[in-house]
Structures are given as structure tokens and as C-alpha cells.
Amino acid sequence: MEKLNLEWVTDIIGEDYKKWNMEDRHIINNRNNVFIETQTGTGKTKFIIDKIVPLVNQSIRNKRKLNLLIICNRINLKRQVKLELLKSNLDLYEFDKDIKKICNSDNTENNIKETFQILDKLSKITNGITIMSYQQLGEIIYYNNFYCNQHKNNLNFFDFIVFDECHFMLSDLEFNTKCNLIFNELVLKEYSNSFRIFLSATLYELKNAIDFNARLENSRGEARKNNCNFNIYTFFNQYISLNHTNNFKEKTNLNNEYEFSTGRDYSYLDVKYFKNIEDIIILLKNHFSANKDKWLIFVSKIKDAQYIKERLKSEKISIEIFKSGSNTKEAENIVHNSSFECDVLISTKVLDNGINLKDKSIRNLVVMELDKTTFIQEIGRIRVDIKNPHKINLFIPMKNKKTFSFLKRRYDYKVKKIEKFSNSTTEFYREHNLNFQSVPQELFYLYGYANTQLIWAINPLGLYKLAESIKFTDEMIKKFTGEPKVIEHSKNVKVNNPNPTPPDNFAFVKKQLEWLGLENTFNEANLINLDSEIVDSKEITILKNYLDKNLDKKLYKDEQQELSNFITEELKTVYTKKDYRTKKLNLKTINKILLENNLLYKIERSKGCSYWIIYKS
Numbered sequence: 137m138e139k140l141n142l143e144w145v146t147d148i149i150g151e152d153y154k155k156w157n158m159e160d161r162h163i164i165n166n167r168n169n170v171f172i173e174t175q176t177g178t179g180k181t182k183f184i185i186d187k188i189v190p191l192v193n194q195s196i197r198n199k200r201k202l203n204l205l206i207i208c209n210r211i212n213l214k215r216q217v218k219l220e221l222l223k224s225n226l227d228l229y230e231f232d233k234d235i236k237k238i239c240n241s242d243n244t245e246n247n248i249k250e251t252f253q254i255l256d257k258l259s260k261i262t263n264g265i266t267i268m269s270y271q272q273l274g275e276i277i278y279y280n281n282f283y284c285n286q287h288k289n290n291l292n293f294f295d296f297i298v299f300d301e302c303h304f305m306l307s308d309l310e311f312n313t314k315c316n317l318i319f320n321e322l323v324l325k326e327y328s329n330s331f332r333i334f335l336s337a338t339l340y341e342l343k344n345a346i347d348f349n350a351r352l353e354n355s356r357g358e359a360r361k362n363n364c365n366f367n368i369y370t371f372f373n374q375y376i377s378l379n380h381t382n383n384f385k386e387k388t389n390l391n392n393e394y395e396f397s398t399g400r401d402y403s404y405l406d407v408k409y410f411k412n413i414e415d416i417i418i419l420l421k422n423h424f425s426a427n428k429d430k431w432l433i434f435v436s437k438i439k440d441a442q443y444i445k446e447r448l449k450s451e452k453i454s455i456e457i458f459k460s461g462s463n464t465k466e467a468e469n470i471v472h473n474s475s476f477e478c479d480v481l482i483s484t485k486v487l488d489n490g491i492n493l494k495d496k497s498i499r500n501l502v503v504m505e506l507d508k509t510t511f512i513q514e515i516g517r518i519r520v521d522i523k524n525p526h527k528i529n530l531f532i533p534m535k536n537k538k539t540f541s542f543l544k545r546r547y548d549y550k551v552k553k554i555e556k557f558s559n560s561t562t563e564f565y566r567e568h569n570l571n572f573q574s575v576p577q578e579l580f581y582l583y584g585y586a587n588t589q590l591i592w593a594i595n596p597l598g599l600y601k602l603a604e605s606i607k608f609t610d611e612m613i614k615k616f617t618g619e620p621k622v623i624e625h626s627k628n629v630k631v632n633n634p635n636p637t638p639p640d641n642f643a644f645v646k647k648q649l650e651w652l653g654l655e656n657t658f659n660e661a662n663l664i665n666l667d668s669e670i671v672d673s674k675e676i677t678i679l680k681n682y683l684d685k686n687l688d689k690k691l692y693k694d695e696q697q698e699l700s701n702f703i704t705e706e707l708k709t710v711y712t713k714k715d716y717r718t719k720k721l722n723l724k725t726i727n728k729i730l731l732e733n734n735l736l737y738k739i740e741r742s743k744g745c746s747y748w749i750i751y752k753s
Contacts, residue, residue, distance in 0.1 A: 140401040140522040142175055145183040148396045153187050156296070156331045169332050169393035173339040176492065176516035178398040180335050184298055185220060188333075192264040192296070205294040206267045207322075209304035214269055215255045215471045216491060217300070221265065222258075251468060266294075270304055274314030277321045291322070292329050302334045303341050307485075307509050309578040309598055316581065316595045324349065337516050338509040348600040351375065368594055369558035372551075376603050402515070402652040404525040409645045409663045411534050413440060414708050416502055417447050418672055419531070419664065424453050424479060429499035431480040434487070434514040436504055441482040447708065448480075458483040474519070485510050487517060494519045502531045506543070506644075508608075508651050515652070534663070535644040537616035540609045547606050550576050554602075557594065565592070578602075615643035675707045676733055683730075683737045683750055691739075691748040696720070699748075703729065723748065 149172075156170070174180040188204060195202035208214040223239050235254070258267070291297065299322070305315045322332070323346065334342065352371065359366035410416060420431065435441045441457045448455060456466045456478040466476045470487075475495040485505075498518050505511040518528060553576060556564045568575050569590050572582070579602065583593035618639035624630050640646070642660065649655045682702060691699060700721040703711050711721075711729060723739055730737050739748050 137404060137525050137527065140404065140520075140525055142178055142399045142401050142522045144522075145172060145174055145179045145396070145398060146187065148398060149183065149187075152394065153183075153191075156191075168330065169334070171334045171339055171343070171393060171395045173337065173397040174335060175337055175398050175400055177519045177522050181217065181220060181300075184300075184333075188296055188298070189221065189265065195264065202264055202295040203293060204265045204296045204298065205291070206265070206298045206300060207270055207273060208267065209270050209301045209308070214267060215252065216474075218255050218258055218267055219471065221267070251472065252463060270308075270318055271312060271314070273322070274312065274318050277317045278314055294330050296331050296333065297322070298333045298335065300335050301513075303336045303338045303509050303513070306341050306345055306597060306601055307507070307513075309595075309601055313577050313581060316597050319345070319349075319597055338512050341509050344604070345597060345600050348375070348603070349596050352596055352599075367558050368599070369555045372554060372599060372603060376606055400653055401522075402654055404520055405515070405528055405530045405652065405654065407530045407532060407649065407652075407654060407657060407662060409534050409642070410531055411663075413444065413504075415664060416531065417444060417708070420444075420448060420453060420480065421451055421672065423500070424451065428479075428497075430476070430478075430495065430497050431500040431502065432493065432498055432518060433480060433482045433502040434504060435482060435484060436506070438484055440504070441484070444480075444482060453480060454478040455480045455482065458487055460484075460486045485514065487514075491517060492519045493517055496526050498528075499526070500529045500531070504533050506535070506539075511648065511651060531664070532645060532648045534642065535612075536641070537613055539644075540612040540616070543605070544609050544613065547602060547609060550579060550602055551606070553579065554594070554599070557592065565590070568592070612643055612647065615640050672708075672710075675710050676735070679703070679707055679710060679733070680735060683735065686750050687752065688749065691750070693746065696748055699726070 172180060172183075184206065192202045192204045206217060208217055219239070222235055305319050305323070309315050323342070336342065352368075355371050356366050358364075410419075416433070423429070423431075433441075433444065435444075438457070438459055441459075445455045445457060454477075456464070456476065458466065458470070458481055466478060466481065469476050470491060470493065474492050476493070495518075501515065501518060503511055503514050505514060515530065520526060520528070553564075556567075557580070568580075575592075576598070578598035579595055580592055580598075581595055582590055584591045615637075616639060619633055619635060619637040621633055621636040622630050623633050642658070646655060646658055649658055682699075686695075686699075689695075697720055703721060703726065710733060723741060726739055730739075737750060737752055739750050741748055
């Protein structure tokens with residue numbers, strides 16, 4: 137393949153980083169925020185290690201000590217960054233046997249716990265370099281706010297603060313309730329003595345959140361100015377209805393900044409579309425009968441990972457599930473060697489941020505994600521050489537209107553909570569003061585306590601995420617539904633629609649391609665779930681054997697239910713339409729299945745009788 141149309145981080149920044157080392161830099165150029173949008177493989181960590189770290193190390197030798205704080209979002213990413221920093225500063229650990237051992241260790245199972253234990257104990261790499269997770273920092277900020285301790289872990293102490301994978305503050309809102317504290321303290325506040333470096337492949341989300349917060353504060357300010365009550369529910373609905381262009385630099389104190397981008401190029405992806413998880417299972421079976429290329433599969437629920445592994449347990453395919461807290465051989469492989477040995481690695485989004493896999497044998501990637509940021513982050517886990525990229529097969533889900541309608545109902549529930557908080561405060565407090573867990577944790581938090589009354593507050597980050605999710609969900613439902621030729625406003629008022637559109641079953645596929653800048657590659661022929669491709673021949677044989685075994689037998693009520701259960705529970709690729717309402721397949725459906733799969737059998741009900749009989753047709 138041709139070189140990707142991307143630039144290295146070190147090239148786009150050039151010599152600018154040297155200006156950040158000046159003692160009076162914030163006075164001379166008045167720019168102390170650096171935003172770097174980087175596609176995976178363009179060397180963001182290398183830039184920090186090769187350019188910023190030497191500045192810190194040199195300052196220590198010159199007795200003008202600079203301090204660097206690197207913030208990571210996951211334990212495994214923190215381990216990986218620590219390891220790379222240790223290797224680049226190994227000369228400082230000449231007499232430390234443990235450090236030298238883990239930097240030079242081979243990939244054996246005996247080294248796993250020892251390596252992780254040594255890395256986890258390290259918070260400082262040198263006297264001037266500190267590594268911390270967003271979670272740790274959230275706890276520190278919470279502690280300082282709660283106890284009014286303004287001196288403990290003062291962030292003004294650091295000359296450089298690197299926010300690696302800074303989108304974490306939004307992507308993990310549902311799981312980390314202190315994200316709002318981190319955002320307020322580290323992003324919105326001024327740190328005139330510190331250079332803040334924000335790094336992410338999905339930097340737009342942080343900027344959009346900054347814009348949202350600025351709009352929120354401006355609206356509050358206008359209400360105070362006009363002696364009006366500010367209603368956050370009204371503001372929320374107005375924001376959703378606006379087709380606005382974000383321009384956060386005009387509205388926030390973050391206008392003193394450098395901005396860099398490596399560009400975007402995902403042309404190395406060969407994208408195919410699938411309808412359901414069964415398609416992927418059959419693809420895996422067929423693939424490993426003739427190929428040895430590895431697969432990386434991202435699922436949104438761990439039970440999907442377990443289901444895939446269970447369905448393939450009889451195949452000669454080695455499968456590992458990577459989840460939070462994994463201390464396995466493969467976990468060390470990923471951190472230590474940026475690779476895995478199994479045929480198929482299945483993970484949730486725990487792997488999606490910052491961890492890189494540098495293995496050209498990983499040629500197949502499945503992403504089952506609805507969120508744009510998580511989607512792009514998961515694709516970015518496979519590192520490709522931008523000068524000579526290898527082709528990767530990417531499989532993305534079609535989804536349908538029902539998926540987004542379900543999400544819409546979830547969001548509507550949260551919107552009702554916001555409305556109640558804004559317009560019926562007493563009722564909101566009555567419902568939730570003794571039941572803290574009943575409120576959406578990413579939207580509301582306990583702000584304080586006054587006059588024996590708990591004080592609730594809304595999390596602006598959670599509000600922003602919900603607003604964007606609703607806008608996206610509405611867009612998808614509209615595209616799946618289509619726009620009618622005639623719009624009916626009431627029984628007697630109908631108008632012609634100047635821009636009618638038919639329902640689009642590929643709406644979500646097209647949106648995912650748009651996220652990658654590959655919208656021009658859409659082709660319905662890339663849908664893989666043709667019957668010849670997804671139906672497992674082994675299951676057809678199993679069904680045929682079942683029919684032969686019960687040929688000419690009378691199937692009464694219990695036997696009919698047994699046959700229905702056999703098809704819906706055991707033959708996952710033969711019958712893929714089951715949902716929670718499916719109790720028993722009728723004769724018409726079963727005979728249609730037999731016909732579609734070229735099975736020369738027919739099941740009939742005798743006149744005046746309740747039993748079925750299987751015949752050869």
C-alpha cells in the first residue's frame with residue numbers, strides 16, 4: 137500500500153516545543169495550552185519521550201528543575217507508558233536490578249505478576265517525572281475540595297501536564313463519577329505556570345464539551361444579569377435544537393493555545409458490514425479453516441465475549457477475553473510486547489484507550505460500538521506503519537431502528553430526571569435523598585449539605601454527553617425511518633415534503649464510514665450476511681440428522697416445543713430472528729427454514745389432529 141496521508145507529531149510541532157521551556161513563556165507568547173490531535177501510529181508518546189522528557193532531564197542537570205506530570209486513563213496504558221519511559225531512561229537505573237529486569241525480561245508467565253507489581257509501585261520515573269491515572273487525580277481533587285486542602289498535590293507545581301487520551305474525561309463518565317472534578321480543575325482553570333498538553337485521536341469531543349460548558353456559563357451569566365431564574369432544562373432543550381458550530385476559543389479562557397493535527401487517513405481499512413454476532417462466529421469458523429491471521433474483536437458487553445468463546449469452544453481456535461484487571465500472560469504480552477499470541481482476542485473498551493498492538497498478523501478487526509469516540513479509539517488499537525501500512529479487514533455492524541429506539545427510551549428517562557430537577561425540585565429531592573443510586577450517576581452528584589438538607593447539582597459533562605447522544609440517536613431514527621412525501625401536521629393539514637427520503641437500512645453503516653472519512657467507499661455488496669456465507673454447514677447436518685431420526689413420527693405438543701427449542705436454541709445460524717417474544721415456532725416458519733436451506737423435508741398437521749408429522753418431500 138501507499139504511504140498514509142499522515143504526519144508525525146514531531147514533524148508538525150517542529151521546534152515549537154523549545155519555546156515551552158522558557159521561564160517567562162506564559163508572559164512572552166501568552167500561549168500555554170497545546171492541543172494535539174493524533175491518529176494512532178503518528179508518535180505522540182514518542183514525542184513526549186523524545187522531546188519533553190529530555191527537557192525535564194536537562195533542566196535537572198542544569199539545576200533549573202522542571203516537573204512533568206503524565207496523566208493516563210487506564211492501568212494497562214499507565215504500565216505501558218511507564219515501561220517505555222523506563223527503557224528510554226535506563227541509564228538512570230544502572231544499579232536497580234528490578235527495573236533492569238523488567239525492561240529486559242522475556243515474555244514468560246513467571247514474570248507477569250512481578251512486572252506488574254514493580255510498574256504499579258512506581259509513581260515517579262525520575263525526580264522530575266510523575267505518572268498518575270485520571271482516577272488517582274480525581275481522588276486527590278475530591279480530597280482537596282472536601283477538606284479545603286489547597287496545598288496538597290498543587291498542580292501549579294508542574295511545568296508540563298500531559299493529558300494522554302484526554303477524551304477519557306467524557307468517555308468514562310458512567311463509570312468514573314469524578315470526571316467532572318477533573319474537567320473543572322484541570323481543563324477549565326487557568327494554570328499560568330504550567331503547559332497543558334492535550335493528546336487524543338478524538339480531540340473534538342473535549343473541545344465540544346468546553347464549548348458546551350462556555351455556553352452554559354454564558355446563559356447563567358445572562359440570567360443573573362437580567363435578574364431571571366436560570367432553568368437548565370430549558371437550556372438543555374435549546375442546545376439540542378440548535379445546529380451550531382462550536383467555536384470554543386472565543387468563549388473560554390483556553391484561547392491561549394497551540395493546535396496541531398497529524399491528519400486523518402483510514403484508507404488501509406477494508407470495511408465489511410454484518411447484521412448480527414452470528415455472522416462473526418461463522419466468519420471465524422470459516423476463516424481459521426484456511427487462514428492463520430489473528431482477530432481482534434471489540435464488544436460492548438462482556439457477555440457477548442463469553443458467548444462468542446462458548447460458541448467456538450469445539451473449534452480449534454484459541455480465544456482470550458481481555459477485561460479490566462486481567463493479569464494473564466496475554467495481558468503482559470499486550471503491555472510488554474504490544475501483541476498477543478492467541479488466535480482471537482476479545483475485549484471491551486477497557487483496551488480502547490492508548491494501548492497499541494504492533495503485530496502485522498492482526499489482519500481482522502471487529503468493532504461493535506455505537507459511540508463515535510469509542511469506535512475510533514478501538515480501531516486505533518492496531519498500530520500500522522504509516523509509511524508502509526498493511527491492509528486490515530474491518531467488520532462493522534448494521535444495526536437497525538429498534539437499536540436506537542431502545543436508546544432513545546433510556547435517554548428520555550434521563551431527560552425526565554433533568555426536567556424534574558429543574559421544575560419540581562422538591563419532588564426530585566423527595567425521590568432521591570434517601571436513594572442516591574436511583575439517579576443517573578453521570579448526570580447528578582451531591583454538591584454539599586446545608587440546613588440538614590443534601591444539595592444536588594447537575595454535572596455539565598454528563599449533560600453535554602446526553603445532549604449529543606440524543607441528537608445522534610434522533611438522526612439515526614430519522615434516517616432509518618425515512619422522510620415521507622406528505623407530512624401530516626393534523627387530520628386536516630397535510631403538506632408536501634420537498635425533500636422526501638426512503639428508509640435507509642444502511643444508515644448506521646454510512647455514519648460509521650463517515651466517522652472514518654470513508655463514506656465514498658460504501659457499497660451494499662460489502663454486506664457479508666448472504667445465506668451462503670453465514671449459515672453453518674455443521675448446523676444443517678445436525679438439523680438433517682434430527683429430522684431423519686424423527687421421520688414419520690407423531691410430534692405432540694411437548695415434541696413440537698422440543699423441535700422449536702432445538703432450532704432456536706441450538707441452530708444459531710439457521711434461525712437468527714429469535715427475540716424475547718419467541719416462544720414457539722409455527723409450522724409455516726419451520727417449513728420455510730427447511731426450504732431456504734434446501735432440506736427436502738416437510739412437516740404437516742393432520743386434519744382434525746393436534747400432532748405434527750415429518751415427511752420427506
